Amino acid sequence: MLWTPVLCLCLCVQSLAVPVPAHRATEHRKLLLVSFDGFRWDYDRDVDTPHLDAMAKDGVKATYVTPAFLTITSPTHFTILTGKYIENHGVIHNMWFNTSTWEKKSYYKSQFVNEWWDSGSLPIWITAQRQGLKAGSLHFPGTASTYQGESAFVREVEPENYNYSNETAWQENIDKVMESWFRGQDLDFVSMYFGEPDATGHRYGPDSPERRAMVQQVDRTVGYLRSSAERNGLSESLNIIITADHGMSTVYRNGLVEEIVLSKIPGFSFGDLSFHIVDFGPAGLLLPKEGRLDKVYSALKGAHPHLHVYKKEELPVHLHYSQNERILPIILWADPGYVINGYFPVQFHKGEHGYDNQALDMKPFFRAVGPDFRKNLLVEPFETVNIYPLMCHMLKITPEPNDGQLELIQHMLTSSIQPENEGSSDNDILTSVFTGLGAVAGFLVVVFVVLISRGIYKHRRNKSSSTDEGKIDKCQSETKQTSF
Ligand SMILES: *[C@@H]1O[C@H](CO)[C@@H](O)[C@H](O)[C@H]1NC(C)=O
Ligand SMILES: *[C@@H]1O[C@H](CO)[C@@H](O)[C@H](O)[C@H]1NC(C)=O
Ligand SMILES: *[C@@H]1O[C@H](CO)[C@@H](O)[C@H](O)[C@H]1NC(C)=O
Ligand SMILES: [Zn+2]
Numbered sequence: 001m002l003w004t005p006v007l008c009l010c011l012c013v014q015s016l017a018v019p020v021p022a023h024r025a026t027e028h029r030k031l032l033l034v035s036f037d038g039f040r041w042d043y044d045r046d047v048d049t050p051h052l053d054a055m056a057k058d059g060v061k062a063t064y065v066t067p068a069f070l071t072i073t074s075p076t077h078f079t080i081l082t083g084k085y086i087e088n089h090g091v092i093h094n095m096w097f098n099t100s101t102w103e104k105k106s107y108y109k110s111q112f113v114n115e116w117w118d119s120g121s122l123p124i125w126i127t128a129q130r131q132g133l134k135a136g137s138l139h140f141p142g143t144a145s146t147y148q149g150e151s152a153f154v155r156e157v158e159p160e161n162y163n164y165s166n167e168t169a170w171q172e173n174i175d176k177v178m179e180s181w182f183r184g185q186d187l188d189f190v191s192m193y194f195g196e197p198d199a200t201g202h203r204y205g206p207d208s209p210e211r212r213a214m215v216q217q218v219d220r221t222v223g224y225l226r227s228s229a230e231r232n233g234l235s236e237s238l239n240i241i242i243t244a245d246h247g248m249s250t251v252y253r254n255g256l257v258e259e260i261v262l263s264k265i266p267g268f269s270f271g272d273l274s275f276h277i278v279d280f281g282p283a284g285l286l287l288p289k290e291g292r293l294d295k296v297y298s299a300l301k302g303a304h305p306h307l308h309v310y311k312k313e314e315l316p317v318h319l320h321y322s323q324n325e326r327i328l329p330i331i332l333w334a335d336p337g338y339v340i341n342g343y344f345p346v347q348f349h350k351g352e353h354g355y356d357n358q359a360l361d362m363k364p365f366f367r368a369v370g371p372d373f374r375k376n377l378l379v380e381p382f383e384t385v386n387i388y389p390l391m392c393h394m395l396k397i398t399p400e401p402n403d404g405q406l407e408l409i410q411h412m413l414t415s416s417i418q419p420e421n422e423g424s425s426d427n428d429i430l431t432s433v434f435t436g437l438g439a440v441a442g443f444l445v446v447v448f449v450v451l452i453s454r455g456i457y458k459h460r461r462n463k464s465s466s467t468d469e470g471k472i473d474k475c476q477s478e479t480k481q482t483s484f
Helices: 003-016 051-056 073-082 123-129 165-185 198-204 209-231 294-301 386-395 426-462 467-483
Strands: 030-036 060-061 135-136 155-156 189-194 238-243 272-276 283-288 305-311 330-334 368-371 375-380
Touching: 030 073, 030 165, 030 209, 030 386, 051 060, 051 209, 051 368, 073 123, 073 386, 123 135, 123 189, 123 386, 135 165, 165 189, 165 209, 198 209, 209 238, 238 386, 283 294, 294 305, 294 330
Parallel strands: 030 189, 030 238, 060 375, 135 155, 135 189
Antiparallel strands: 060 368, 238 368, 272 283, 283 330, 305 330
């Protein structure tokens, strides 16, 4: 008999609960950012990719994303980490170089040149940590450097000549990040990098069976990653973004086309340059000797139908690749299919990137899944500068100044984490008012129910008539009148 009022009370209080956003302004979920180097947006079209398909169904897929120009690895990854165009973050090339000593460092060696990376822009790891979060990074370009003396709390830099395609090593790294970093050390944000399918795309070309096989390896790894998150109990607390730095385009060779060889161009001489970066895919940077800029420029401009030649300050604005003193005075790039050779052809890749970021072949893929992302949503293409403000928003940290716009892509988030429902918006105030009213009403109902129940209890002691169901029904009908 004594059960009745208690049960009734529970039901009333429960049905009175005012819907509160799943996720309050000060809380955030964990976030994993994954890059599969050179994963072109359409690589899933000619291969079976069950895990990527399942991820799209459970989350968000963009038709493609637009990387920053120059579409090469270190610069475009640093754009993802900072939300800045390359001219604004300063990592303008994979190679650190010094135009007076002619010294150049490889992609790998340049990872360790601190001043190349740390030139005023802070990657998201540092911003997150300064606001009380813990960040980690595994193999992501930029991880080896420190920024204003700080680095990611946990970081792992790959050894030189690392084998980027070992699937067993990929799985071990995934388990390490899930078990040890997210679960064990309770990190809030981790960035993770895989060097494929870029290497295979360069070596065999984007249309090769080898590239298709590597996309299947990536697909299996995406499946492995999601099941590892689940095994570690992270499904409800972890959001995952998977994207890439650029795409890949087939290079034409073997007499199929007239190759671009600068030394063969009439009126052009390497003797007029004091420094250059060519023989590095489709893009090149030239520093003419004092007084020879116009000579070099007019010799090259229009010399080959698939070679684009620009003075730095005249570069098309959409490329955002001129407002930085590290960028050399003349910028060259070729149309897809071509590379820029210096003295004679020395590049034998079957696939290349570094082209105009408007070329469809340069567009990477973008996928996202997790409790804060909508499900089964295909979104329009967007620029990768926008990923940074999205990540900051999801982690509830204040971003550094950047070139992205959260408004352009926030619709991929569930409404509970969209900015309209946060901070001191009217909506939030309304929610507080309703919560307050709900609490008062709840209290009144409880008092009412207790009084009534005691009445019924006393009454029953005398008459012992009505059933338990009857009382519950009554209780619920009271609830309906007082809830809103
Ligand atoms: C390039 O090297 C010269 C000579 O060692 C040095 O004075 C200069 O500061 C260096 N420039 C850069 C950008 O490292
Ligand atoms: C890298 O590892 C894979 C197997 O995981 C192997 O097939 C491949 O030959 C290795 N590559 C090099 C260059 O050692
Ligand atoms: C691949 O990685 C696993 C795990 O780290 C290692 O045991 C194996 O020797 C590697 N295989 C190759 C071919 O490098
Ligand atoms: Zn790359």
